[in-house]
Amino acid sequence: MTPLLDLEDAQQRLLAMAAPTQGETIAVESAAGRYLAEPLLARRTQPSHPLSAMDGWAVRGADMPGPWTIAGESAAGHPFAEEVDAGRAVRISTGAIVPPGADAVLVQEECRRDGNTLHFAGTAPDPLSRHIRPRGLDFTEGSVLLSAGARLSPAALALAIGGGHGTVPVRRRPRVTILDCGDELRAPGEPLGPGDLPASNGPMLTAMCGELPCDVTRRGPVADEREALLAAFGTADDADLVITSGGASVGDHDLIRPTLESMGAELAFWRVAMKPGKPVMVARRGRQIVLGLPGNPVSCFVTAFLFALPLIRAMNGCTNPLPTAQTMPLRGSLEPVGKRAEFIRARIHEGMVEPLRLQDSGAIAPLAVADALIVRPAHAKCIQNGDDVPIFRLYG
Structure with missing residues (x-):
């Protein structure tokens, strides 16, 4: 035998x-769940310019605490075209480009507008750039966005598109x-x-x-x-x-x-x-x-x-294809294990994992309600209530 x-x-x-x-190139919007055949490099820098992280006013820190003359507005997709000179302030929206010359954003709740004049009643940002996302904060052109073998999750798809890609190299x-x-x-x-x-x-x-x-x-x-x-x-x-x-x-x-x-x-x-x-x-x-x-x-x-x-x-080229175990406290107890590793069908409830009563290999009903496998290595000792055990989550 x-x-x-x-x-x-x-x-x-x-x-x-x-x-x-083999590898193939497909539209990024059709690539959900696929695995990259090659590293994916950024084709652009994100953000490409310094951006405001708040709704407020872009000013020069050297002019604190004001007042300032309001010179215009910078909105997302509609940047202020001029440089911010001494004594001037620009209304700015979250995600809008910080105009040249400005090095601070004052949050709108701490500011008061009086006609064409801006007054500030708060404390200067510390550091001045606190509410500014610098150029390249997320990634820079040429940097590795995702490694070969990475799975294109929804967030990874967003990263690929944000990096300038309309197509991606994946495994067939x-x-x-x-x-x-x-x-x-x-x-x-x-x-x-x-x-x-x-x-x-x-x-x-x-x-x-x-x-x-x-x-x-x-x-x-x-x-x-x-x-x-x-x-x-x-x-x-x-x-x-x-x-x-x-x-x-x-x-x-x-x-x-x-x-x-x-x-x-x-x-x-x-x-x-x-x-x-x-x-x-x-x-x-x-x-x-x-x-x-x-x-x-x-x-x-x-x-x-x-x-x-x-x-x-x-x-598919996945670099870590095996399921990943995690530990969770046991509700109940488990007997010692013999020469073969055992996988106990179980349910997770209130932060603990509980073995299902029926463990017969032909029983489909308990399998259908199980959401975890308790991993019992060969020759493992008995486990008591509250002890940590390794598990594989079956779903989610």
Whole structure:
């Protein structure tokens, strides 16, 4: 029997197989969620001129405490065209260019206008430039806005556009084919006979992968027959990644592995020391990676979270594709762990994480309400109420 791989070792082996897809240039407004193929450099300086951070009056600090003669106005998009000379003040709006000669902005609440004369009743800004955003405060032309591999979040899109970009270089969306395998499976909503089950894993995996930049094709249910599996894999020749669910264990009807071997695929590893999800299988078929996940819904979900999603991120060029753990106090207690790492479905409530009562790998109802996985390393000791535990957030 093939020995079990440690989870971390298995993840690193899988990610080492992931070559980023080719780069392409697309409109920045269509790039949400994509990953940069190259560093993104600023094409302009932001702000390009000193700007007022407040509504008020632009003056020379040397003229404090006034009074001043009002010379005009500087509004956003409509700068004051002249230089501010001694004894003159310019009305200024938030985001407007500070006119040449002015080195201070007085907030409007501390000023009083009397006809064409401005009076000041407050304290001079300390420093004088306190309410002025200097040129280049955000970034300067030629500086790195975002590194290669960065994900284009909504804020990153704003940064790219602010930096002068209308298009961005990103990785091509990986092509992913999902095969739902098993004689007992029926398409969603179909009538069920004795021993039949609705094929939920394929739609679940499609939804999980669809939250990342990839083009997903789902096929199945595929029968537990060599010919049916050969035909299904044959339709996925152009896929970068094929994800199967079911058929990857050691039963008489688990035919994924022998079918792949008959097609010339090379087995990379099989069976991981984790619970749920031990029968994870990874193979290479030419340039294509095949990831075989367990058929039990919870095992399928957990292994997709820990293997399939990081792999798709890596194919997109993401530099940190694995999920990030955080710590949270436990509500309840947990028993010691054996030789396999365990992932406990849990709910977060009032700043604590609580294991769900039912942890069976076939139970979909608790999985549907879980919003976290409690991470229990192999050989971990018992955990008491209030102790900190590492968790993965599943959503948000």
